[in-house]
Amino acid sequence: MDIDWNEILVASDYDRTLANEESNFVISPIVVQKVNEFSKKYKFVVVSGREKKFMDKLAVGLRPTAWILENGSLIFFDNKEFVLCEKSWFERDREKIIEILDNLKAKYSIGRVIIYIDGYGSKLDMLRDIEKYGRIEVNRNDAMILPKGVDKGVGVLKFKELTGFKGKIIAVGDSENDYALFRIADIKVAVANAIPQIKEIADIVTEKPNGLGVVEILDKILSGNFGKEVDIH
Incomplete structure (x- = not known):
């Protein structure tokens, strides 16, 4: 694959990718500094299932090119918000x-667009009726319910459309809800702590876990060495 290394976009998951669970998902200053440095030269988007209000608390000082949140259903870019679903979702x-x-007595919370369900990642059979109205994505032991046709990959493609970006996408992730992100990527990167299924489909697995794994990739791109190490056909 011919890659123009001057025209790339890094799309990175947040939980267990940019930030680790041991720090309660508060991003490390080292990662903040590197992402902000990188974003001055290239495009870097954070693609997460989280709501914006939580990102504001967990990722203080982080200044990516854009935020693609609630699993691709919301894009925050250039002081604007883009909602990627039909009115019928809300109505x-x-x-x-x-x-x-409510009939299942499930514990859930509602974001701007999506619904988060705790502890149902392994109980999908109980949620089958929901598929008439939306789609379910698993993230380890939890589940997220989104409008049909919306996922992380769709969010990144919409960002490309909004910005007129024509280059290549490097996706970085760790878990099941990153499959959709990997699907639209030219190069798929799994951090060292990723689940085995994500590592199996990745083009690259970092030596370091979580945010340090992302820093590892960004350093190679900034130094001009990343393209030399990638051989993708």
Whole structure:
């Protein structure tokens, strides 16, 4: 694959990718400094299932090119917000899903767009009725319910459209909800702490875990060495 290393976009997951669980997902100053440095030369987007209000608390000082949040359903870029779903999601579908969850007595929370369910990552059979109105994505032991046709990959492609970006995408992730991110990437990077299924489909697995793994990749790109090490056909 011919890559123009002057025209790239790094799309990185947040939890267990940019920030680690041991620090309660508060991002390290080392990672903040490197991402901010990188974002002055290249495009860097944070692609996460989290809500913006939590990112504001956990990623203080981080200044990526854009935030693609709630698993691809919201884009924050250039002081604007873009919502990637139809009006029917708010007017009908989400209310139907909430009714089903209430009947199941499930513990859930509602974001700007998506619904988060705690502890249902291994109980998907109980949620099958929801698929009439939305789609379910697993993230380790938890689940997220999104509008149909929305995922992390869709969010990144919409960002490309909004910015007119024509270059290549390097995606960095660790877990199940990063499959969609990897699907639209030219180069797939798994951090060292990623689940085995993500490592198996990755083009590169970093030596270091979490944010230090992301720093590892960004340093190689900034130094001009990353392209020499990648051989993708």
